[in-house]
Amino acid sequence: MFGGYHPQGSLRRLATDTTRPIGLIAGWGRFPVLVAQSLVARRIPVCCVAIPDHADQHLEYLCDHVLWSGVGRMGSHIKYFRKLGVRQVTMAGKLFKADLLYRGSPWLRHTPDLECIRTFGPLLLSRQRNARDDSLLTAVTQMYQRHSMEVTSATDLAPELLATPGWLVGKNRSLRLENDIQFGWQIAKQMGGLDIGQSITVKDGAVLAVEAIEGTDACIRRTGELCRRGGWVLVKVAKPRQDMRFDVPTIGPQTVEMVRDAKGAAIAIEAGRTIIVDQRQTFAAAERAGIAIVSLREPQLDARTIAA
Secondary structure, eight states: OOTTTEESSHHHHHHOOOOOOOEEEEOOSHHHHHHHHHHHHTTTTTTEEEETTTTTHHHHHHHEEHHHHHHHHHHHHHHHHHHOOOOOOEEEOOOOOOHHHSSSSSHHHOOHHHHHHHHHHHHHHHSSSOOHHHHHHHHHHHHHHHHHEEEHHHHHOOOGGBBBBBBEEEOOOHHHHHHHHHHHHHHHHHHHHHTTTTTEEEEETEEEEEOOTTTTTHHHHHHHOOOTTTEEEEEEOOOOOTTTSOOOOOOHHHHHHHHHHHTTTEEETTTTTTTEEEHHHHHHHHHHTOOEEEOOOOGGOOOHHHOO
């Protein structure tokens, strides 16, 4: 599968559709699948670079073409998109950064090609190494721009996935819960401004756990171990200067299940800047578990708005 070329769907559709194909770079999770579904529903051809051990096999049946290729083969990605006439690229899905960079040598594991070395070498091979998410993803964006390809936000292509404002699920409102959401929001925003992570967990005005490179799921599990009484809040927000082309905060049914298992009470997210995958299933799972989901815009952060 590495570097394989898998034409899927109808070649005639690519040839006859006047809309240029979209290049989808797919990582882990349902988000890339939902983006592909949204594009296919509008008869927009999709050419996908699927990251092995990350991307969903279902993309094979959705996309017009799929290239399974590792993160280090960036020159191959460029050639693939060029061959199919792609001028617009979007990134969707999670990459497990700890696995990619810190479990063994990334240069040996991923056999990077020359394009990859040009892109990441100045960041990862210099004396002052810089492996921050924003720096790495900005370098990828600039690489595509050098090759005359525009990088577009996946949420611009599938805006229906973004959270709308409001108390979306749940009736367990209380002043203590509202105070924890307000407190957690401010801390999470400061943390995002430092490019540490997007999520924290809070109870009674105390920060229980902070998301770093391990991701939100590990942060939730750690919270369950630390706070066995439960009743805590997960706050997940965009960075203050969030580039919506990549690393957009995301929740889904799995998030709800993990919060339930760790005895959390609520999930607070940022309206218009957070993706909810499989929204019906997410809301139904939260209802069954008795977990509130509240979606806010930053200026709304006062108790009267949260309780409205």
